[in-house]
Amino acid sequence: METISENTCFGGTQGVYSHSAKSTNCDMTFGLFLPDEAKYGPVPVLWYLSGLTCTHENAMTKAGAQGWAAEQGIALIFPDTSPRGDNVADDEAYDLGKGAGFYVNATEAPWADHYRMWDYITEDLPNLVFENFALDPERQAITGHSMGGHGALTIAMHFPDRFASVSAFSPICNPTDSDWGRKQLGAYLGSDEAKWTPHDASLLVREKGFDGPMLIDTGTDDQFGDLLKTEALAHAAAARRQQITLRMQPGYDHSYFFVSSFMEEHVSFHADALYSV
Amino acid sequence: METISENTCFGGTQGVYSHSAKSTNCDMTFGLFLPDEAKYGPVPVLWYLSGLTCTHENAMTKAGAQGWAAEQGIALIFPDTSPRGDNVADDEAYDLGKGAGFYVNATEAPWADHYRMWDYITEDLPNLVFENFALDPERQAITGHSMGGHGALTIAMHFPDRFASVSAFSPICNPTDSDWGRKQLGAYLGSDEAKWTPHDASLLVREKGFDGPMLIDTGTDDQFGDLLKTEALAHAAAARRQQITLRMQPGYDHSYFFVSSFMEEHVSFHADALYSV
Numbered sequence: 149m150e151t152i153s154e155n156t157c158f159g160g161t162q163g164v165y166s167h168s169a170k171s172t173n174c175d176m177t178f179g180l181f182l183p184d185e186a187k188y189g190p191v192p193v194l195w196y197l198s199g200l201t202c203t204h205e206n207a208m209t210k211a212g213a214q215g216w217a218a219e220q221g222i223a224l225i226f227p228d229t230s231p232r233g234d235n236v237a238d239d240e241a242y243d244l245g246k247g248a249g250f251y252v253n254a255t256e257a258p259w260a261d262h263y264r265m266w267d268y269i270t271e272d273l274p275n276l277v278f279e280n281f282a283l284d285p286e287r288q289a290i291t292g293h294s295m296g297g298h299g300a301l302t303i304a305m306h307f308p309d310r311f312a313s314v315s316a317f318s319p320i321c322n323p324t325d326s327d328w329g330r331k332q333l334g335a336y337l338g339s340d341e342a343k344w345t346p347h348d349a350s351l352l353v354r355e356k357g358f359d360g361p362m363l364i365d366t367g368t369d370d371q372f373g374d375l376l377k378t379e380a381l382a383h384a385a386a387a388r389r390q391q392i393t394l395r396m397q398p399g400y401d402h403s404y405f406f407v408s409s410f411m412e413e414h415v416s417f418h419a420d421a422l423y424s425v
Numbered sequence: 426m427e428t429i430s431e432n433t434c435f436g437g438t439q440g441v442y443s444h445s446a447k448s449t450n451c452d453m454t455f456g457l458f459l460p461d462e463a464k465y466g467p468v469p470v471l472w473y474l475s476g477l478t479c480t481h482e483n484a485m486t487k488a489g490a491q492g493w494a495a496e497q498g499i500a501l502i503f504p505d506t507s508p509r510g511d512n513v514a515d516d517e518a519y520d521l522g523k524g525a526g527f528y529v530n531a532t533e534a535p536w537a538d539h540y541r542m543w544d545y546i547t548e549d550l551p552n553l554v555f556e557n558f559a560l561d562p563e564r565q566a567i568t569g570h571s572m573g574g575h576g577a578l579t580i581a582m583h584f585p586d587r588f589a590s591v592s593a594f595s596p597i598c599n600p601t602d603s604d605w606g607r608k609q610l611g612a613y614l615g616s617d618e619a620k621w622t623p624h625d626a627s628l629l630v631r632e633k634g635f636d637g638p639m640l641i642d643t644g645t646d647d648q649f650g651d652l653l654k655t656e657a658l659a660h661a662a663a664a665r666r667q668q669i670t671l672r673m674q675p676g677y678d679h680s681y682f683f684v685s686s687f688m689e690e691h692v693s694f695h696a697d698a699l700y701s702v
Binding site: 361366391394395396 | 638643645646647650655656657658659660661662663664666667668669670671672673674675
């Protein structure tokens with residue numbers, strides 16, 4: 149693991165690190181905010197998964213999360229959204245290939261060699277950060293934005309014992325029934341749609357649910373609202389009697405101006421769950 | 426209008442009054458909490474519509490609302506849920522007839538003579554209370570529980586200029602598709618289902634929406650969850666991009682123990698809207 153940078157931030161440290169990842173078979177970069185409390189012992193962790201076109205950097209610089217995390221004594225991890233490098237397959241479209249890993253393990257050419265973001269987020273990166281930093285693996289929570297909200301919700305429901313709570317900002321909710329999803333799941337996983345369903349938050353809520361608190365915020369003026377299919381998740385959660393707070397926030401769009409507006413409440417929401425573990 | 430009782434309560438007055446109502450063609454009883462501020466001028470009003478089997482009294486004694494309303498300087502009105510009296514038609518079932526007016530104007534025998542709760546709540550009672558008490562008609566909000574949540578949501582969407590905000594505790598959300606609804610709408614309005622749709626909150630959200638904040642709380646352990654059809658409202662609101670906070674509250678049931686647990690947040694929610702009018 150290589151340290152790219154470390155900056156003092158809200159009394160803690162905002163670091164950027166790179167490492168060679170087995171899952172994605174390439175070097176990966178991530179951001180990690182450690183609150184001051186980490187000097188004295190392992191702290192709880194909030195994973196933040198980013199959306200289409202993002203690297204590890206966008207949320208780290210634009211979401212305004214570190215101040216609230218410092219207040220709560222919680223670490224933040226900002227992974228990248230896809231494998232990187234000259235020998236990694238890509239596509240001209242913004243929503244496929246680099247910056248668009250969709251948090252799945254690709255099985256199809258030309259993606260299968262590197263696009264294994266599911267394993268990266270759920271195995272490689274946890275192994276690395278819990279070995280190298282003062283983080284408490286027994287107290288983890290997860291959130292994300294857009295494609296990252298999709299990742300947070302689907303990963304949380306597959307690892308219910310790992311995450312105390314899950315939230316999402318304007319998540320892609322029903323990718324098996326959206327142009328934000330069908331294209332990518334088809335490319336990465338192939339045409340057999342049965343392989344897509346484990347990566348659809350609305351279907352997962354209906355089938356498995358999540359045994360902990362769930363918070364979803366989406367703007368009423370989200371320019372990608374038709375692609376998110378929030379209504380599918382809303383219906384599934386209410387029908388299952390899933391513990392949830394779902395908010396359609398008036399006037400907000402899909403941007404980080406929206407994410408940052410509600411970051412304090414999301415960090416507080418996760419802190420409540422993390423400190424009652 | 427006759428004063429049945431007045432008790433000092435949280436520095437204000439909890440009154441119970443009766444009056445002869447033109448709409449329901451019988452004497453009606455209602456509760457009214459006036460905060461101390463009403464001594465000095467008209468105060469904002471929060472309507473609370475009760476559920477099946479209730480009179481004006483249940484919420485007045487069990488919802489724990491007066492303390493929070495006093496803190497916010499807001500009046501509370503607790504209407505009855507049906508016409509009353511020996512010559513008013515009734516049914517042996519708890520969910521039809523007295524205590525089960527469903528906030529509609531009945532057109533069918535034997536109900537049409539008295540069961541005009543829509544007009545009572547939207548015309549008669551407002552005329553009476555704004556004439557007789559220090560209440561500000563320009564600052565009204567509405568909430569309710571179960572059948573009363575259905576009433577609050579449907580009335581708010583039909584009178585969007587009247588209500589700054591709407592909320593509901595475990596509301597009946599989709600009565601045209603539920604045994605809590607089809608039976609009563611059929612009895613009161615007849616078999617032409619086109620006449621039912623103006624009284625279905627999920628259909629109204631889809632068609633009209635509400636131009637203000639909406640807050641819904643329902644328990645994940647609500648014993649009547651299958652009758653409420655919260656999922657229909659959740660889907661409709663998200664699909665329309667209706668401003669909403671919808672919460673499935675873990676472990677709570679349909680009782681006033683649930684209602685009272687979240688009353689503070691509902692009163693605060695309405696106060697935010699009422700004081701920004």
